[in-house]
Amino acid sequence: MISVEDLNLRLGNFALVDVNLRVGRGEHLVILGPIGSGKTTLLKCIAGIYTPDSGRIKIDGRDISRLPPEKRNLGYVPQDYKLFPHLNVAENVAFGLKVRGLSDVGERVREVLELVGLPELSSRRVEQLSEGQKQLVAIARALAIKPHVLLLDEPFARLDSVAKARLRGELMRIHEQTGTTMIHVTHDFEAALGLGGRVAVMDGGRLSQELPEVARYLQERLGYIPVDLEGEV
Numbered sequence: 001m002i003s004v005e006d007l008n009l010r011l012g013n014f015a016l017v018d019v020n021l022r023v024g025r026g027e028h029l030v031i032l033g034p035i036g037s038g039k040t041t042l043l044k045c046i047a048g049i050y051t052p053d054s055g056r057i058k059i060d061g062r063d064i065s066r067l068p069p070e071k072r073n074l075g076y077v078p079q080d081y082k083l084f085p086h087l088n089v090a091e092n093v094a095f096g097l098k099v100r101g102l103s104d105v106g107e108r109v110r111e112v113l114e115l116v117g118l119p120e121l122s123s124r125r126v127e128q129l130s131e132g133q134k135q136l137v138a139i140a141r142a143l144a145i146k147p148h149v150l151l152l153d154e155p156f157a158r159l160d161s162v163a164k165a166r167l168r169g170e171l172m173r174i175h176e177q178t179g180t181t182m183i184h185v186t187h188d189f190e191a192a193l194g195l196g197g198r199v200a201v202m203d204g205g206r207l208s209q210e211l212p213e214v215a216r217y218l219q220e221r222l223g224y225i226p227v228d229l230e231g232e233v
């Protein structure tokens, strides 16, 4: 289980304020929030790219707040993928494994490309991939190290509606197959609902995962409470 406790961070005029979050092992949590609400900033704190002014981040009770990103064993898929353009697909996916000096890199790369459904693209240059394929390669690269948690930043943002629907199916299948805990942030309310995950909302740097508050927020924003939540409120 991963938890964020009383996290605060100020960046210029923006601040994350008293963020508390708990995500159970194997859970797929979707954090919905409008543009500029602090979703990426929160993921960067969890990933170790930003250091919070105060608060803790724990995995299974162990405080990881002071560890550098590469020691946290988290898989981070940034909003713009950040694939390495000069490396091919397999080399991108192998990157984290090599940095950690792990053995059987080739086998793990094959396994994880199989998992995301792209085994035939391993020697393709990344600039020759479609947006949907780039997103899946970025997910494969993050999953290769068997992370405690997969952090997904706007995975649907650059996809058209067909590619979105396909990725949604792929994410649900990957989640089912690997049982990886996922925290997925997005402003795309429509694309995120129906993923089967629990929903939290973020607005103005504040986060809530309490059901009545989440339902009230979605009712206000969408004009209705999504079917996923209906039964639980």
Ligand SMILES: Nc1ncnc2c1ncn2[C@@H]1O[C@H](COP(=O)(O)OP(=O)(O)OP(=O)(O)O)[C@@H](O)[C@H]1O
Pocket: 011, 012, 013, 014, 033, 034, 035, 036, 037, 038, 039, 040, 041, 042, 079, 154, 186, 187
């Ligand atoms: N390094 C920084 N310095 C100052 N302000 C920043 C910095 N990084 C982000 N911000 C500001 O913090 C706010 C939250 O940014 P963030 O990227 O976390 O939003 P977001 O919810 O991910 O938005 P989007 O849906 O557009 O991806 C924005 O107003 C942004 O301009």
Ligand SMILES: [Mg+2]
Pocket: 039, 040, 041, 079, 153, 154
């Ligand atoms: Mg963002």
